Amino acid sequence: MKNIIYLCVFLSLNASAKLEKKVFKLSVYTTVLGETIRDLRVGYETYGVLNKDKSNVILVTHHFSGNSRAIGYWESIIGPGKALDTNKYFIISSDTLVNLGANDPEIVTTGPRTINPTTKKPYGMSFPKVVLEDFVRVQRELLQSLGIKKLYAVAGASSGAAQAVSWAAYYPEDVPRVIAVVPPGLSLPPYVIALLNRWMAPILLNPKKGLVESLKLITQSSVYFDWASPQKDMEAALDERAKMRAKTADAESLLYTARAIQAFNIEDQASKIKAEILFIPAEKDMIFPVELSEDAAKNLCSLGKSAEVVVIKGRGGHLDGLSKVGDVSQEIIQFLERKPGKNHCKTN
Amino acid sequence: MKNIIYLCVFLSLNASAKLEKKVFKLSVYTTVLGETIRDLRVGYETYGVLNKDKSNVILVTHHFSGNSRAIGYWESIIGPGKALDTNKYFIISSDTLVNLGANDPEIVTTGPRTINPTTKKPYGMSFPKVVLEDFVRVQRELLQSLGIKKLYAVAGASSGAAQAVSWAAYYPEDVPRVIAVVPPGLSLPPYVIALLNRWMAPILLNPKKGLVESLKLITQSSVYFDWASPQKDMEAALDERAKMRAKTADAESLLYTARAIQAFNIEDQASKIKAEILFIPAEKDMIFPVELSEDAAKNLCSLGKSAEVVVIKGRGGHLDGLSKVGDVSQEIIQFLERKPGKNHCKTN
Numbered sequence: 001m002k003n004i005i006y007l008c009v010f011l012s013l014n015a016s017a018k019l020e021k022k023v024f025k026l027s028v029y030t031t032v033l034g035e036t037i038r039d040l041r042v043g044y045e046t047y048g049v050l051n052k053d054k055s056n057v058i059l060v061t062h063h064f065s066g067n068s069r070a071i072g073y074w075e076s077i078i079g080p081g082k083a084l085d086t087n088k089y090f091i092i093s094s095d096t097l098v099n100l101g102a103n104d105p106e107i108v109t110t111g112p113r114t115i116n117p118t119t120k121k122p123y124g125m126s127f128p129k130v131v132l133e134d135f136v137r138v139q140r141e142l143l144q145s146l147g148i149k150k151l152y153a154v155a156g157a158s159s160g161a162a163q164a165v166s167w168a169a170y171y172p173e174d175v176p177r178v179i180a181v182v183p184p185g186l187s188l189p190p191y192v193i194a195l196l197n198r199w200m201a202p203i204l205l206n207p208k209k210g211l212v213e214s215l216k217l218i219t220q221s222s223v224y225f226d227w228a229s230p231q232k233d234m235e236a237a238l239d240e241r242a243k244m245r246a247k248t249a250d251a252e253s254l255l256y257t258a259r260a261i262q263a264f265n266i267e268d269q270a271s272k273i274k275a276e277i278l279f280i281p282a283e284k285d286m287i288f289p290v291e292l293s294e295d296a297a298k299n300l301c302s303l304g305k306s307a308e309v310v311v312i313k314g315r316g317g318h319l320d321g322l323s324k325v326g327d328v329s330q331e332i333i334q335f336l337e338r339k340p341g342k343n344h345c346k347t348n
Numbered sequence: 349m350k351n352i353i354y355l356c357v358f359l360s361l362n363a364s365a366k367l368e369k370k371v372f373k374l375s376v377y378t379t380v381l382g383e384t385i386r387d388l389r390v391g392y393e394t395y396g397v398l399n400k401d402k403s404n405v406i407l408v409t410h411h412f413s414g415n416s417r418a419i420g421y422w423e424s425i426i427g428p429g430k431a432l433d434t435n436k437y438f439i440i441s442s443d444t445l446v447n448l449g450a451n452d453p454e455i456v457t458t459g460p461r462t463i464n465p466t467t468k469k470p471y472g473m474s475f476p477k478v479v480l481e482d483f484v485r486v487q488r489e490l491l492q493s494l495g496i497k498k499l500y501a502v503a504g505a506s507s508g509a510a511q512a513v514s515w516a517a518y519y520p521e522d523v524p525r526v527i528a529v530v531p532p533g534l535s536l537p538p539y540v541i542a543l544l545n546r547w548m549a550p551i552l553l554n555p556k557k558g559l560v561e562s563l564k565l566i567t568q569s570s571v572y573f574d575w576a577s578p579q580k581d582m583e584a585a586l587d588e589r590a591k592m593r594a595k596t597a598d599a600e601s602l603l604y605t606a607r608a609i610q611a612f613n614i615e616d617q618a619s620k621i622k623a624e625i626l627f628i629p630a631e632k633d634m635i636f637p638v639e640l641s642e643d644a645a646k647n648l649c650s651l652g653k654s655a656e657v658v659v660i661k662g663r664g665g666h667l668d669g670l671s672k673v674g675d676v677s678q679e680i681i682q683f684l685e686r687k688p689g690k691n692h693c694k695t696n
Contacts (some may be wrong), residue, residue: 056577191581198568203443203562205554213549221545223541225637234538235545286634289573 010063019070023108024094024142032137034321035128038117042138043108044068044094047078048086054148056085059139060093061156061163063322064257065100065245067095067107074157076326083332094133094142098127099254104248125252131263132159136166140174153336154275155179157321158288162188162264165277169269178277179332182312182321184288185296187265192287195221196258203251207212212253217240224284224317270299276306276344278335282320285311285335301309301345308335308346362390367466369393369416372442372490378445382478386465390486391456392416392442394463395426396434402496406432407487407505408441411512411670412605413448413566413593415455416441422505431680437500442490446475446485446604452579473600479611480507484514490524501684503527505669506636510536510612511571513625517617526625527680530660530669532636533644535613540635543569546607551599559599563590572632573664618647624654624692626683628676630662630668649693656683656694 026040037319045068050057062332063270070078079084084091097099098111111128143151154175161183168175175213184192199218202210216238277300279293290311297307310331314320374388387417393416398405408418418426418441425431434437443449447460460475491499502512502523509531515522532540547566551557564586594657627641638659645655658679662668 164421183358189573191568191571194568194582194586198561198565200499202549202553204548204629205558205561210553213546216542217549220539221538225537234542238542256549 006139021106021108024138024295026138026141029138029141031128032131032133033129037110037128039096040138041077041108042068042095042097042099042110042142044142045070046093047071047091048089050090050148052283054090054146054227055150055152056089057143057148057151058089059143059154059164059167060062060084060089060091060152061135061139061160061167062093062096063156063158063160065249066103066157066255067099067104068095073322074325077325077329083326083329083336084155085333089158091144091204092146092148094139094192096129096257096260097138098253098254099262100250100257101116101248101297102250102253107248109253111250111256113250125255127252130256132162132260133166135163135260136170139163139167141169147215150174150215151181153177157181157325158183158308158318159261159264162220162261165273166264166266168273168277170178170267172272172274173253175275176336177215177268177336178275179280179335180277180293181280181325182263182282182285182288182318183279183296183343185292186270186299187267189288190291190293193262195287196262198292200255203255207251211249211254212239212242212246214251215245215249222289222318224286224315226315238253259331264311269306271302271303273303273305276335279309280320280321280331281309281311282316284313284315285318285320287318301343304343306344308344366507369454371457372486372493374486374489374506377486377489379476380479380481382480383478385458385476388445388486389456389462390416390443390447390456390458390490391454392440392490393418394441395419395439396437396550397436398494400495402438403498403500404437405491405496405545406437406439406501407491407499407502408432408439409483409487409515410444411504411506411507411508412609413597414505414508415447415449415452416443417454421670422673424671425677425680431674431677431684432503432680440491440494440496440652442487442635444605444608445478445486446601446608448598448601448605449596450598450601455596457601458600459604461553461598473603473688475600475604478604478608480510480608481518481611483511485519485610487511487515488519498522501525503529505529505607506531506666507612510609513593513621514612514614516621516623516625517614518620522619523623525684526623526681527628528641529628529673530624530630530636530666531627531641531644532612533600533640534618534647535610536610536638537636541610541637544610548603548606551603551667559597559602560587560590560594562599562602563593563597568664569635572634572663574663590614614647617649618653621648621651621653624683625656626680627655628669628673629657629659629660630664630666630672632663633666634667635666645693654692656692 029037029040099109102106102113116123154167156164161180202213281290281293300307376383377388429640447457452463464471503517504512509528550561629641630637648655
């Protein structure tokens with residue numbers, strides 16, 4: 001019997017991984033800054049089975065260059081028997097608005113590449129400005145369309161972690177648990193706001209040729225020294241990766257995504273958070289160093305919240321939040337399975 | 349009497365700091381790669397007094413955006429009674445070839461902005477390619493023109509440290525002591541070779557407007573997170589600094605300087621080194637992390653050389669190699685004053 005269930009999960013997972021990109025549509029969406037987007041569409045994927053009372057939902061919010069295929073970049077923790085166990089939980093992840101991979105046929109997003117229904121041409125830079133909170137609001141609309149009112153947890157890496165803690169700040173009743181991997185803390189540090197300007201600069205300096213250089217700088221920022229060691233020519237490796245990505249990435253969407261992330265700041269909402277938060281920084285992360293997680297956790301604990309820090313060991317830098325998150329599977333499982341309510345504070 | 353000496357040193361230092369940029373000229377210089385540069389000129393400054401047997405010379409080799417005014421960026425260790433004591437030592441520092449600050453009237457350099465004697469126009473990108481070893485060779489020509497055959501020490505920060513250890517590798521008989529501050533080790537790591545490409549990219553993408561962005565990225569790479577904390581708007585601070593620097597910096601010279609530094613690699617010459625080397629990395633350096641110094645020192649010690657590591661504590665990142673080097677003054681003084689010969693290995 002158990003084997004049959006595994007087989008069914010396997011088949012359904014496989015089907016969803018290969019084919020079932022679903023599309024959420026919203027006829028009118030009003031942005032946080034008060035502009036209107038018509039005919040909004042974002043893609044999403046689900047893994048596992050939604051239980052009857054819809055109480056087993058884990059939302060996965062993706063990072064800068066990610067998309068709704070969460071099982072692609074977090075395969076070490078999403079699946080049957082894994083930390084985000086698809087035998088127990090219903091995992092859902094959606095493509096963000098203004099998704100970087102706007103030219104990828106697998107990604108469904110609304111942003112600068114979308115045809116403006118009024119002009120019948122792509123919006124380009126006339127697309128309304130969006131902020132990180134818009135990503136969260138659209139995810140919430142999607143969940144509500146599925147009748148899901150409360151989450152079991154939200155989990156995300158990097159700017160996905162920023163979305164996850166934003167969920168807890170903006171919708172405290174809906175979110176009992178947050179898993180924030182390689183996270184910025186409760187706001188984007190000035191250093192990283194500036195770094196995002198550096199990422200955008202090549203495109204602004206040369207709209208035609210800048211995208212590849214932007215993607216190279218993003219990868220270079222995201223790795224630690226050792227990334228290059230096996231392949232002595234790091235430049236060639238960066239170039240190859242960036243050129244491959246540039247095939248499906250969109251320069252204007254990169255600008256919109258970067259600006260949305262720059263707006264992340266829930267410092268003033270932190271007191272409203274009810275969720276327990278597990279911060280999982282990576283040891284050698286040069287974008288969001290470990291101390292940002294420690295500061296955020298201390299801050300939350302001083303407000304009487306539950307916040308813990310578990311560090312991913314390794315020399316991969318920021319990217320360890322994707323490739324090595326499986327190393328802290330046990331800590332994630334314990335966090336997901338324990339009863340919330342008690343104050344858990346562990347901040348080194 | 350002592351006071352009078354101090355006064356004299358003060359006056360002579362002041363005079364040199366304000367006025368005495370000297371110029372070294374070489375009618376023909378052949379580059380490491382075999383090209384010819386005619387009428388080469390580089391500026392230099394000296395502090396302190398050259399003793400009779402010319403045995404008290406400390407050469408200071410400068411960093412990427414530095415110049416011969418060593419007393420400007422290393423004021424905490426250069427001066428009477430300081431670690432590089434101008435009462436004892438004769439300090440000399442020259443502007444590099446292809447110096448970034450080619451449009452600064454205080455800097456004398458030969459590079460893309462120089463008038464090509466043949467065409468009567470600036471060389472621009474037709475200037476011969478130079479490598480870091482060329483910086484060292486020109487310094488040696490300058491010293492020989494002053495009758496200085498052997499140094500007491502060479503000291504430099506960042507790519508200046510690369511020049512300092514190159515001196516020890518290429519001219520082992522001339523260099524008994526090297527002080528390598530925020531240094532790359534014995535070669536430029538692939539990560540930093542690639543990072544220098546990122547620094548160059550804005551200029552290559554937009555020759556007219558790219559310089560300011562390059563300078564912003566260079567500063568952003570050189571500081572740690574805290575640089576922005578006092579001034580919440582890091583972008584504005586970067587912008588202000590970059591625009592001021594851009595007034596005297598030259599985009600093409602930046603490309604030449606970056607490429608020269610990318611060529612730094614003395615791994616194969618390490619066995620020839622006779623100097624004792626003091627590596628002084630900075631705790632939060634994200635360009636040349638502490639472990640690069642430790643690896644280089646271990647490597648040298650395993651070859652029977654003397655190499656030690658002393659870490660600058662602080663949260664300034666790479667720039668701590670300039671602003672906080674005074675914190676390790678005692679270690680520098682001990683290193684300079686002890687008799688060489690014994691094997692000193694201390695690599696944590």
